[in-house]
Amino acid sequence: MDCLLGLDLGTTNIKVLAVTPDTWEIIAQSSIPLPTLSPQPGYMEQDPEVVWKGVEEALTEVSIHVRRKKHTINRVCVSGAMHSLLAVDKHGKPLMNALLWSDNRAEEKAAELHAQSASLGRGIYEHTGTPIHPMIPLCKLAWFKEQQPELLQQTAKFISLKEYVWWKMTGQYQVDYSIATATGLFDVKSRSWYQPALDFAGVKASQLSDLKETTYTVPYEPGEEIKIGLPAGVKLTIGASDGCLANLGAGCIGPGITTITIGTSGAVRRTVNEPLRDPHGRLFCYYLDERADGDSGAKKPYYVFGGPTNNGANVLQWVAEKLTQQETEDVVKQAERIALGADGLLFLPYLHGERAPLWDASARGAYLNVDYQHTRAHFIRAALEGVMFNLLSIEEMVTKQTGPAKEIYANGGFAKSDSWVQMMADIFGVPVRLNESNESTAMGAILLASDTESPLERLADEVLFGETFKPDAERHKAYQQVYKRWKEAVNLVE
CATH class of the missing domain: 3.30.420.40 (ATPase, nucleotide binding domain)
Incomplete structure (x- = not known):
């Protein structure tokens, strides 16, 4: 065979x-x-x-x-x-x-x-x-x-x-x-x-x-x-x-679907059919493929539009190794004990400079609003939330060009933590669907080569999925207020 x-x-x-x-x-x-x-x-x-x-x-x-x-x-x-x-x-x-x-x-x-x-x-x-x-x-x-x-x-x-x-x-x-x-x-x-x-x-x-x-x-x-x-x-x-094939391997081809990958770094991506541009030059638009449209037969290009972040699970690794000297699993469990918003503590997750949304290699991280009540667990919680807020800021830039997301397809090492995935669903306010396999890039390469004629939408139908995490409406509403404060601290360009 x-x-x-x-x-x-x-x-x-x-x-x-x-x-x-x-x-x-x-x-x-x-x-x-x-x-x-x-x-x-x-x-x-x-x-x-x-x-x-x-x-x-x-x-x-x-x-x-x-x-x-x-x-x-x-x-x-x-x-x-x-x-x-x-x-x-x-x-x-x-x-x-x-x-x-x-x-x-x-x-x-x-x-x-x-x-x-x-x-x-x-x-x-x-x-x-x-x-x-x-x-x-x-x-x-x-x-x-x-x-x-x-x-x-x-x-x-x-x-x-x-x-x-x-x-x-x-x-x-x-x-x-x-x-x-x-x-x-x-x-x-x-x-x-x-x-x-x-x-x-x-x-x-x-x-x-x-x-x-x-x-x-x-x-x-x-x-x-x-x-x-x-x-x-x-x-x-x-x-x-790799980024373009990860979108195909995640099944993210149709409208209203965002793929978010969080490995060491991270990325927010949509698949689109025209070369979009961000007015401030903050988002990439990379070529994926061109196929005959299933309906008209005309050539239909596919591009991957979005933004990468330097700061993903490496922030959790830093918190575990440098801040707490504990295993990452134990660190995440501590964060679960703290209420959302970390009692006012905010974290700007720019430990490695930043690509999107800042595109500033000299950017650096910071904790803000630190006071006497904050414990080690608060610092962990704020760090995890900061990574998600940064990804949300990229997603907001993407949706201005592509329309709002109805669903997120997520993969990467962070998907091993149910609480972090649920945090994403609550912060973004849409269902987060996990891919069955975290090898979306290699799978995307296989899908691309498996059929060089059919529209990519048909190939994406072959992708298998695991659990779906649904947002909690009350938590999402509360997170919107925290995110507003976080965004003001970063001073992002509108």
């Missing part, structure tokens, strides 16, 4: 999921952790060879399990984390470690596009849908142009870690439209590299990969040095970015 593989190139793990397309049963999976290097403050890197070895190990492990169960791998589709940047020479040899999304060394170049070159920054956002921030390759390249111009001259290609893995597997420098939209260099409307952005970055289009649709597929041809356990002829589908 045939099976499909989703290869998820994450920042913290390489994951592979094998699924049978008739029952959607997971028959094998693997997860290989990846180390992150921080040679100095603000620098976040990964060794591309370590990433590739993780891919080899994960694919080989799953391939062995698939063969033992008498299945045959038909296709592999690739998901990749966004915003990484790697320079390679003409032989494909890395000239540096890959910079990750969390690398902030280009903070001054992002600030330049917000200030001295603000009109250029606005134009780049309008054309690309990528908010201006140190994380994006556009700003990183501009930093190299200024700080290490010799690197630009030595580099044959500037690519992401996903493109590096794809080159290892296919021998081709190719990038899908979805990863490309996250670079700040790609014009969504013309589907080509955007020259004003290239000029600011100091690179030529010839130094970037060839652009491809997310369903672009080639047969696998094993090389002598490539040991990934796949037989010759397996279809390799280039896939999309």
Whole structure:
């Protein structure tokens, strides 16, 4: 029996999921952790060879399990984390470690596009849908142009870690439209590299990969040095970015549905059919796919619109490890004993700078209204609420462009805590529906490749769900008052 593989190139793990397309049963999976290097403050890197070895190990492990169960791998589709940047020479040899999304060394170049070159920054956002921030390759390249111009001259290609893995597997420098939209260099409307952005970055289009649709597929041809356990002829589908595929894998395709993922960081996302823009440049709009509409037959594009936060479950981890020196499960139980609103205590959860809603890498967290009555449990409760309020502020920006949410599809590590999920339902005021599997990104890759013709709405119908948490009307009303005070403290732009 045939099976499909989703290869998820994450920042913290390489994951592979094998699924049978008739029952959607997971028959094998693997997860290989990846180390992150921080040679100095603000620098976040990964060794591309370590990433590739993780891919080899994960694919080989799953391939062995698939063969033992008498299945045959038909296709592999690739998901990749966004915003990484790697320079390679003409032989494909890395000239540096890959910079990750969390690398902030280009903070001054992002600030330049917000200030001295603000009109250029606005134009780049309008054309690309990528908010201006140190994380994006556009700003990183501009930093190299200024700080290490010799690197630009030595580099044959500037690519992401996903493109590096794809080159290892296919021998081709190719990038899908979805990863490309996250670079700040790609014009969504013309589907080509955007020259004003290239000029600011100091690179030529010839130094970037060839652009491809997310369903672009080639047969696998094993090389002598490539040991990934796949037989010759397996279809390799280039896939999309992790955030976009997470939306598909969560089943979030129709109107009125928001996906919220809270892992280490978090994201609020909607799937839309036009390239939307936030008037203040705070929300991303990344390309997912284009399919024939089921009714008219006309081409119908799919974009993922929303905002990412740097501060998700890592805030809970900080509270547990640094503030209380306790296990996270015990910390959450303490928060449950405190009334909503934490008796006036507010927390601004910006421990790692912030992307949406602030897009300020220098932002920092704070407790406000601290008084003598507040206990350790109050500080925990306020921290958990602060994460949710920040996500709600992003959701409010999204709904201004897309309309109110009727339901939230939620996934990520936070979903293991019933009380935190219920807090989300009460704060947002809509039902929160959990995905059965937390591997929504790899599942999204599998769904994308399982049928390259049907509308994504039909593919989303295959997604399985677990428990639904309904909001309490009285608690929601009370939270609205607390949220108003929190929002005033953050001083968010309307």
